[in-house]
Amino acid sequence: MVKPLPLEALIENKTDRMTRRNEVMSILRIEDYSGAANVVAFPKVFSQSQQFLAVDMIVKVKGRVDADEKGVQIIADRIMPLKVNYSQAKHVAIHIYSQYDTPENSEALKRVLVNTSGSVPTSLYLHRQRKRINFATEHVL
Numbered sequence: 001m002v003k004p005l006p007l008e009a010l011i012e013n014k015t016d017r018m019t020r021r022n023e024v025m026s027i028l029r030i031e032d033y034s035g036a037a038n039v040v041a042f043p044k045v046f047s048q049s050q051q052f053l054a055v056d057m058i059v060k061v062k063g064r065v066d067a068d069e070k071g072v073q074i075i076a077d078r079i080m081p082l083k084v085n086y087s088q089a090k091h092v093a094i095h096i097y098s099q100y101d102t103p104e105n106s107e108a109l110k111r112v113l114v115n116t117s118g119s120v121p122t123s124l125y126l127h128r129q130r131k132r133i134n135f136a137t138e139h140v141l
Contacts, residue, residue, distance in 0.1 A: 049079040
């Protein structure tokens with residue numbers, strides 16, 4: 001028997017599909033700092049975890065690797081939200097990808113940061129400009 005592979009990653013993309021039995025399943029594209037992978041959540045797993053299956057949600061996936069002529073994917077046995085102990089965070093990195101780099105989003109983020117205080121060093125990554133901004137100590141999370 002193949003031991004389930006545990007992964008912790010961000011859901012970058014999600015596509016729902018109907019099976020031949022008219023049940024919903026999902027194809028997820030997950031990524032972390034080491035790379036990206038496709039995860040298949042068949043109807044049983046989908047129904048148990050659909051509340052966690054959203055773009056930009058950080059999840060823990062337990063599954064097995066499936067490789068064939070079409071490529072490699074992970075067949076999920078279980079998907080759950082990743083529990084993060086934010087009180088022990090050493091750094092917060094906020095990534096702004098090109099499609100979200102708008103004046104409206106910048107203003108919304110500014111409003112959140114101005115009203116937030118903490119002690120964790122925080123950086124903003126602007127992917128369009130390929131620029132990193134380290135926040136001053138009064139704007140750490």
